[in-house]
Amino acid sequence: xxxxxxxxxxxxxxxxxxxxxxxxxxxxxxxxxxxxxxxxxxxxxxxxxxxxxxxxxxxxxxxxxxxxxxxxxxxxxxxxxxxxxxxxxxxxxxxxxxxxxxxxxxxxxxxxxxxxxxxxxxxxxxxxxxxxxxxxxxxxxxxxxxxxxxxxxxxxxxxxxxxxxxxxxxxxxxxxxxxxxxxxxxxxxxxxxxxxxxxxxxxxxxxxxxxxxxxxxxxxxxxxxxxxxxxxxxxxxxxxxxxxxxxxxxxxxxxxxxxxxxxxxxxxxxxxxxxxxxxxxxxxxxxxxxxxxxxxxxxxxxxxxxxxxxxxxxxxxxxxxxxxxxxxxxxxxxxxxxxxxxxxxxxxxxxxxxxxxxxxxxxxxxxxxxx
Amino acid sequence: xxxxxxxxxxxxxxxxxxxxxxxxxxxxxxxxxxxxxxxxxxxxxxxxxxxxxxxxxxxxxxxxxxxxxxxxxxxxxxxxxxxxxxxxxxxxxxxxxxxxxxxxxxxxxxxxxxxxxxxxxxxxxxxxxxxxxxxxxxxxxxxxxxxxxxxxxxxxxxxxxxxxxxxxxxxxxxxxxxxxxxxxxxxxxxxxxxxxxxxxxxxxxxxxxxxxxxxxxxxxxxxxxxxxxxxxxxxxxxxxxxxxxxxxxxxxxxxxxxxxxxxxxxxxxxxxxxxxxxxxxxxxxxxxxxxxxxxxxxxxxxxxxxxxxxxxxxxxxxxxxxxxxxxxxxxxxxxxxxxxxxxxxxxxxxxxxxxxxxxxxxxxxxxxxxx
Numbered sequence: 015x016x017x018x019x020x021x022x023x024x025x026x027x028x029x030x031x032x033x034x035x036x037x038x039x040x041x042x043x044x045x046x047x048x049x050x051x052x053x054x055x056x057x058x059x060x061x062x063x064x065x066x067x068x069x070x071x072x073x074x075x076x077x078x079x080x081x082x083x084x085x086x087x088x089x090x091x092x093x094x095x096x097x098x099x100x101x102x103x104x105x106x107x108x109x110x111x112x113x114x115x116x117x118x119x120x121x122x123x124x125x126x127x128x129x130x131x132x133x134x135x136x137x138x139x140x141x142x143x144x145x146x147x148x149x150x151x152x153x154x155x156x157x158x159x160x161x162x163x164x165x166x167x168x169x170x171x172x173x174x175x176x177x178x179x180x181x182x183x184x185x186x187x188x189x190x191x192x193x194x195x196x197x198x199x200x201x202x203x204x205x206x207x208x209x210x211x212x213x214x215x216x217x218x219x220x221x222x223x224x225x226x227x228x229x230x231x232x233x234x235x236x237x238x239x240x241x242x243x244x245x246x247x248x249x250x251x252x253x254x255x256x257x258x259x260x261x262x263x264x265x266x267x268x269x270x271x272x273x274x275x276x277x278x279x280x281x282x283x284x285x286x287x288x289x290x291x292x293x294x295x296x297x298x299x300x301x302x303x304x305x306x307x308x309x310x311x312x313x314x315x316x317x318x319x320x321x322x323x324x325x326x327x328x329x330x331x332x333x334x335x336x337x338x339x340x341x342x343x344x345x346x347x348x349x350x351x352x353x354x355x356x357x358x359x360x361x362x363x364x365x366x367x368x369x370x371x372x373x374x375x376x377x378x379x380x381x382x383x384x385x
Numbered sequence: 386x387x388x389x390x391x392x393x394x395x396x397x398x399x400x401x402x403x404x405x406x407x408x409x410x411x412x413x414x415x416x417x418x419x420x421x422x423x424x425x426x427x428x429x430x431x432x433x434x435x436x437x438x439x440x441x442x443x444x445x446x447x448x449x450x451x452x453x454x455x456x457x458x459x460x461x462x463x464x465x466x467x468x469x470x471x472x473x474x475x476x477x478x479x480x481x482x483x484x485x486x487x488x489x490x491x492x493x494x495x496x497x498x499x500x501x502x503x504x505x506x507x508x509x510x511x512x513x514x515x516x517x518x519x520x521x522x523x524x525x526x527x528x529x530x531x532x533x534x535x536x537x538x539x540x541x542x543x544x545x546x547x548x549x550x551x552x553x554x555x556x557x558x559x560x561x562x563x564x565x566x567x568x569x570x571x572x573x574x575x576x577x578x579x580x581x582x583x584x585x586x587x588x589x590x591x592x593x594x595x596x597x598x599x600x601x602x603x604x605x606x607x608x609x610x611x612x613x614x615x616x617x618x619x620x621x622x623x624x625x626x627x628x629x630x631x632x633x634x635x636x637x638x639x640x641x642x643x644x645x646x647x648x649x650x651x652x653x654x655x656x657x658x659x660x661x662x663x664x665x666x667x668x669x670x671x672x673x674x675x676x677x678x679x680x681x682x683x684x685x686x687x688x689x690x691x692x693x694x695x696x697x698x699x700x701x702x703x704x705x706x707x708x709x710x711x712x713x714x715x716x717x718x719x720x721x722x723x724x725x726x727x728x729x730x731x732x733x734x735x736x737x738x739x740x741x742x743x744x745x746x747x748x749x750x751x752x753x754x755x756x
Contacts, residue, residue: 022433023458028475029428038426038492042413050723052707052730052742055409057400059508060431060494062393082453086499086507087394104399107391113741115733121409123431123494128457136457137430152733163720307391336423349534352421359423362486362523370484371423 025129025136029325036330037139040168040321043330044141045121047164051156053119053143056109058100060123064090067099080125080136093125097140098316102304105146106312114147114312132294135322142299144316149301151253153315154283155260161287161297161317162265168319169329172290174266177231177257178273179250180280180300183221190245191220205272224271231258234269250282257283279303281313292327296320338368338376338385347380396500396507400696407701408510411539411692414701415512416492418535422527424490424514427480429471431494435461438470451496451507464496468511469687473675476517477683485518485683503665506693513670515687520672522624524686525654526631532658532668532688533636539690540700543661545637548602548628549644550621551651551671554592561616562591576643595642602629605640621653628654650674652684663698667691709739709747709756718751 022028029037049055064081079092094100097120105116121141129136143160145153158175165173183205187193193201197216204212205221208228213219227237235251242248258267277284277300284300299317306312324330339348339360348358359371368376368385375382393399400408420426435452450463465471468491476487492512500507514531516524529546536544554576558564564572568587575583576592579599584590598608606622613619629638648655648671655671670688677683695701710719710731719729730742739747739756746753 021437022430023455023460023462025457026430026432028430028471028479030475030479031425031427034428035420035426037428038413038416042409045409047723049406050726050728052728054402055406056402057405057408059393059397059399060496061397061508066392077456080453080455082451084394084451085448086396089394091394100399103391104401108399108401115737117730125431137432148733150733156731156733159716345530352418355421357421357423359488360527362519362521362527366486 025126025134027135027137032331033325035332036328037321037325039332040324040330041121041139041141043167044164044319044321045119047167048119048141048143048160051117051143051160053117053145055119055121056101056104057120057122058094058097058104060125061091061093062100064092066103067092067094078127080127095124095126096318097122097124097142098144098318101142101144101316102146102314105144105314106304106306110306115153116146118144118146120144133322139321140318141321142297142316142318144314146304146314147312149281149313149315151256154253154257154301157299157315157317158257158285159260161299161319162262164319165287165289165296168324170289170292170296170324172264172266174268174288175261176273176286176288177254177267177269178277178280178284178286178300179271179282180274180277180284181282182247182250182271183224183274186221186245186247191218193218202274206274208272221272228270228272229268231267231269234271238269238271253283283315285317287317287319289324289327292323294323296323335375336371336373337382338371338373340377341366343377344380348377351377351382396497396505398506398508403702404696406703407699408692408696410703411695411701412492412510412512414538415535415690415692416490418538419490419512419514419531422488422514422531424488424516426490426492427472427475428491428493429465429468429475431496432462432464433471435463437474438463438465449498451498466495466497467689468493468495468513469515469689472513472515472687473517473685476515476685477675477677481677486524487517489515489517491515504693510692511689512692513668513687513689515685517675517685518683520652520684520686522627525624525628525672528670528686528688529628529656530631532670532690533633535690536658536660536667539695541660541663541667541695543635543637545639545659546632547644547657547659548625548638548640549648549651549655549657549671550642550653551645551648551655552653553618553621553642554595554645557592557616557618562589564589573645577645579643592643599641599643600639602638602640605642609640609642624654654686656688658688658690660695660698663694665694667694706746707742707744708753709742709744711748712737714748715751719748722748722753 081090081092084091101118124138124140126136162173201218210225213221223241227234242251279302280300282301286295287297289296297319301315304312304314334357336357339358341361375384452461452463455462472489495509495511497507533544581596584593594612598605613622650673651671653672657666658668660667668690672686675683675685705728707728710729712732746755
């Protein structure tokens with residue numbers, strides 16, 4: 015085995031101790047917490063046919079995937095940039111016969127073509143839950159409550175949630191706040207840029223309250239209420255209020271009704287999750303539509319949690335005591351200590367010593383002695 | 386999200402419940418068992434520079450890797466077909482400063498270019514341990530004992546181990562049982578084919594006892610002993626006897642001194658692991674040499690376990706009781722039940738019922754009642 019050099023491609027890295035163990039521990043705890051809510055684990059493959067992955071990602075382009083030609087099938091495959099779409103595929107094919115709502119959980123690696131400024135890695139660890147066949151307020155409450163509970167189990171403090179209404183602008187533009195079809199894309203761009211001036215230019219000042227409302231939940235709802243009643247989306251605000259009331263009061267909630275970035279395939283509700291002292295988003299989710307092969311539509315709601323920012327924030331680490339086992343120790347006794355949770359380091363020769371291995375304890379005469 | 390179809394590329398598949406959960410549970414148990422022996426987790430990336438991966442795999446060729454051009458670095462990357470080589474890279478670069486022996490653990494996905502008849506998948510899950518800086522008998526005993534202990538924890542019954550002496554033939558050919566350099570490759574081929582007649586044709590009948598010895602451990606050692614004493618490898622047999630004596634007597638051990646297939650980079654010892662009722666190998670390992678950037682050589686010994694055959698054999702599955710939570714249940718009480726290990730399924734509307742979700746119990750008036 016020759017080691018050419020230690021360089022790795024941009025955006026790919028080694029996780030070393032103690033972070034590697036923290037990542038694996040966090041993933042395990044998150045998945046177990048999700049399983050406990052009746053979400054059954056599925057594991058789709060790392061790579062799929064390129065067309066198949068693209069078909070399921072509304073805004074994805076070929077150029078955004080890490081692609082390769084598979085010498086075996088002679089077809090273009092791509093590494094998954096996300097797992098949610100694969101879960102939708104499984105729900106509509108191999109688990110199509112299962113009664114709804116169908117609760118599925120997943121955890122694994124995704125590969126992004128490009129890193130972002132906040133997350134310089136392109137290989138990331140995701141875990142999540144998808145509730146398929148229901149996107150009611152009760153379903154959203156289950157998903158959001160589970161996301162919060164899971165993040166707490168992972169050790170996240172002061173969780174905040176940014177709520178959005180991803181399809182609201184489009185719905186208004188098509189119904190009670192009509193805008194010329196040719197101006198629609200412009201309207202989206204102006205709202206995405208939070209550009210109130212742009213709204214005047216577009217003759218679309220009716221949308222201004224949506225921009226002005228963005229902020230802490232209670233105030234945002236108060237500001238939106240008159241517009242919602244006038245334009246027929248008061249039911250949305252009622253739904254949001256019910257959802258907010260279901261959440262632990264210590265969770266900080268904001269509402270930005272026009273935020274669509276990263277919510278390209280979400281329907282009536284979307285959310286991003288943040289935690290105190292953790293850089294960037296730690297999860298996101300919302301409601302969406304799955305389209306079956308027979309074109310039948312099915313509503314769903316789910317979330318993904320991002321393990322890497324949690325690891326980077328130091329979560330998931332556990333200090334363990336390490337027991338040095340001198341030559342000639344009783345292997346059965348050592349096994350019993352490990353079953354109790356001890357980490358043991360066995361001497362390999364007379365020169366081996368507990369200090370080199372940073373042991374905290376030593377076994378002498380069958381007894382554990384702190385060092 | 387449009388689902389084009391449910392087809393997956395050859396050798397890639399979805400793991401569904403309950404196998405997906407079993408795989409994740411087995412991987413977790415295996416890694417935790419390895420950690421308890423003082424092996425610290427590292428997580429190298431799924432893809433590396435092609436040359437870098439090739440440089441570390443003695444017998445690998447470019448054509449054997451799943452390769453792609455990374456649009457970001459404009460370089461050829463390849464998906465890892467194995468993790469051991471990556472651990473060697475980490476040990477000689479970022480963990481070069483750590484005292485030896487260095488104990489590292491890993492667990493993750495590997496991607497093979499081609500499937501085999503026994504394992505039709507190309508995406509496989511591996512976990513393992515590498516003891517770097519020592520390949521003594523004591524080191525092999527630690528590694529092999531740990532492999533057996535870990536497989537038992539995973540639920541494997543009647544473990545058997547096939548021992549091999551990967552570099553023995555080459556050593557003999559260079560020293561006490563010399564053969565013309567031009568005939569060496571032929572000799573390897575004849576021994577690989579267990580072709581005793583071929584040995585006569587090569588005028589290399591001195592190697593015949595190696596072929597004849599292959600079989601159950603005690604008999605194999607007995608058959609080899611005279612040759613070993615004559616040709617100066619009796620120390621190897623002593624080492625093997627010490628290793629065998631360290632193993633649980635219930636473990637079935639065989640020895641095939643010429644077996645080299647899949648042991649291309651192993652040095653003095655190699656082994657394959659099998660379990661009752663499980664198709665094919667469930668792990669392998671042995672001693673090997675790591676070459677540092679400054680050409681310094683370091684001895685190591687390690688093993689990899691294969692999670693997929695264990696899952697296919699039904700290991701890692703756990704039957705859980707499922708508790709149905711009717712509308713209006715106390716969420717704090719439900720959380721407490723989950724903390725005790727219950728799986729809960731919450732009703733989303735009045736029509737939701739416990740039977741559809743295959744619940745075993747229902748919560749009524751704050752009490753659990755079996756269904």
